[in-house]
Amino acid sequence: EAAVTQSPRNKVAVTGGKVTLSCNQTNNHNNMYWYRQDTGHGLRLIHYSYGAGSTEKGDIPDGYKASRPSQENFSLILELATPSQTSVYFCASGDEWGNYAEQFFGPGTRLTVL
């Protein structure tokens, strides 16, 4: 079973503060993704990466940065957190389309910005 871990699992931040969410995968997948999940909006893609050193903007990148320093690690950075960024954040890893193109999700981080 593919393994994706996230830290922290819960985070309370203040408005204007910097928040870093971390993700680690041991699947040796090239692609990694950051999503947020809000009621009524489903899962929305924030940033993604095709490998170490690469980051791409997803559908809702404003207010977020991403960093992929290695194959295993992918971080999501909120430089100036706002209450609208209160959400559950999921990291996922996956590989190229083939016969099996599943994305494997981490357990999620619940972020509250006060």
Place this chain on the structure above:
Amino acid sequence: QQKVQQSPESLIVPEGAMTSLNCTFSDSASQYFAWYRQHSGKAPKALMSIFSNGEKEEGRFTIHLNKASLHFSLHIRDSQPSDSALYLCAPGNMGYKLTFGTGTSLLVDP
């Protein structure tokens, strides 16, 4: 940007019933079509997927894909209480990106 809509938003079915979930998408260049299941408080987990037009069956679950109609569906035969969850459809396009729908919340009543 891909638009994905799911119907119904929520559904209650008796145990043993057939359940049908629908997904429409806007990008005709989509190449991959997946269903994910998310139990309450848990991470989404891939359920099954299809690349080509037609039907694919795995156990009690069947996917139908009609690319021309921009529609795919998930059918659950003999629904069980353990099937109660949020079901997310996700068409995928170039760049190995998935676009998720907002989900159908299924409750199977024992």
